[in-house]
Amino acid sequence: MRRTAAALAATVVGLWLILTFKSTPTTPVAISGSTGTTAGPAGVTTVPAAGPPPPDGTPTTTPATTGTRTLTGDVVSNQYGDVQVAVVLNGTKIVDVKALQMPFDRARSQDISTQAAPLLHDEVIQAQSAQIQTIGGATYTSDSYAQSLQSALDKAHG
Amino acid sequence: MANHHRVELVMGTAISIDVRDEVSGDALDEVVAWFHHVDETFSTYRPDSPVSRLGRGEIDLAACDPDVQWVLSRGDEVRRATGGAFDMFASGVLDPSGLVKGWSVEVASAMLAERGSANHCINAGGDIRLRGEPQPGQPWHAGICHPLVPGRLTVIVAGRDLAVATSGTAERGHHVIDPRSGRPASALASVTVVGPELTLTDCYATAALALGLDGPEWLEGLDDHDAYVIDAGGHAWWTEGFGRHCPTVATMARPALLQRR
Numbered sequence: 402m403r404r405t406a407a408a409l410a411a412t413v414v415g416l417w418l419i420l421t422f423k424s425t426p427t428t429p430v431a432i433s434g435s436t437g438t439t440a441g442p443a444g445v446t447t448v449p450a451a452g453p454p455p456p457d458g459t460p461t462t463t464p465a466t467t468g469t470r471t472l473t474g475d476v477v478s479n480q481y482g483d484v485q486v487a488v489v490l491n492g493t494k495i496v497d498v499k500a501l502q503m504p505f506d507r508a509r510s511q512d513i514s515t516q517a518a519p520l521l522h523d524e525v526i527q528a529q530s531a532q533i534q535t536i537g538g539a540t541y542t543s544d545s546y547a548q549s550l551q552s553a554l555d556k557a558h559g
Numbered sequence: 560m561a562n563h564h565r566v567e568l569v570m571g572t573a574i575s576i577d578v579r580d581e582v583s584g585d586a587l588d589e590v591v592a593w594f595h596h597v598d599e600t601f602s603t604y605r606p607d608s609p610v611s612r613l614g615r616g617e618i619d620l621a622a623c624d625p626d627v628q629w630v631l632s633r634g635d636e637v638r639r640a641t642g643g644a645f646d647m648f649a650s651g652v653l654d655p656s657g658l659v660k661g662w663s664v665e666v667a668s669a670m671l672a673e674r675g676s677a678n679h680c681i682n683a684g685g686d687i688r689l690r691g692e693p694q695p696g697q698p699w700h701a702g703i704c705h706p707l708v709p710g711r712l713t714v715i716v717a718g719r720d721l722a723v724a725t726s727g728t729a730e731r732g733h734h735v736i737d738p739r740s741g742r743p744a745s746a747l748a749s750v751t752v753v754g755p756e757l758t759l760t761d762c763y764a765t766a767a768l769a770l771g772l773d774g775p776e777w778l779e780g781l782d783d784h785d786a787y788v789i790d791a792g793g794h795a796w797w798t799e800g801f802g803r804h805c806p807t808v809a810t811m812a813r814p815a816l817l818q819r820r
Contacts, residue, residue, distance in 0.1 A: 533715065534577065534693050535682045538704040538725035538749060 468492070474553030476502065488553040563587055569594045570660065571604065572684030578671060579678040579693055586674040590667045590681075597663040600624055603654050614653035634658050637762045644766035644777070649736040661724060661761025664688050668757075687723040688757045706749035707793050714751070714787050714795075715807050722757035726750050726764035728791070735768045746771035746819075748791050753804045754784040775816055790817045 678691030727749035767774035
């Protein structure tokens, strides 16, 4: 159950990144189950986008069919862990942003999970998350996210 | 429904502008330019910004942009209305950031409304102004991150014309000071306030965080605003009216007031 919850959490983060930063959202994005999400045996969760992230600081350009290219941002650390994003550009226009790494503090979350009124029902969130358009709170994550995104964009001009 | 979506890195954060109406591209450009203007005027990280110069006493308030005068005057009103819990001078130097972010988003939302957008969502680093609907017949839904468990949501707020602001001790590089002790407030991990517009809603979230364990009772006494609070130990509490904005707690029994543990 915990493992499921961890995988779901990572999916929700991924969903947020898609919903909040996708340049052309249309209909609500369906949750893609555990696609692109791996929960390790001890519940360690990582959020790879499409394969392992390249070495830190290496500008990577992935040619694609429609003239898009993917640039990987720096790893930006905050108190909860590392944030790294990749940006997909078509010319100079951002068409997608992918989360390569997001923080997930297993030890701390397990401690919190044993508290009296901690996380709201995962089932409820699972049922409704396909309808979530935006995410509040968590400045620590969005700041790190912005920094990593900026570094990816800098590479586009560099 | 038409879609225009823009993400702009400005004011030290990422601002997402999600418009679900047909508006001209100029409307989004205007809003983006507005945020850059606010950044240049109010940033405390830019030594040459008018607010930095004002804080150092190099210029008089009378010489400042009318927006600066308005923000300082409004900040003073909010300080009095919150019994000093919201104070732009809490850290010892002028820092209007706690009011400027919410206010600038509120102004941006009004700009979009004037340009014919009745349906949009602006999210500035986790503080949100919602108008209208993302799709016909459906309210906007905002997931609120759990302050102690990165990557997980704690609650979902739904609304058609609503401001949602969260203030937390985890905010990077930004300690909220309890003006009564002069020390960082640490009893609450996060306070999410919902209200009719973002300027005051954001200030109330900051004020309640500063008040610590006295915050919840103070929040319960506010008109037109409701709140969801998580203390440093991960215990949740919410105001009586919060369920109106939150399908996830509407059917739950409300926990007792938070206590020192």
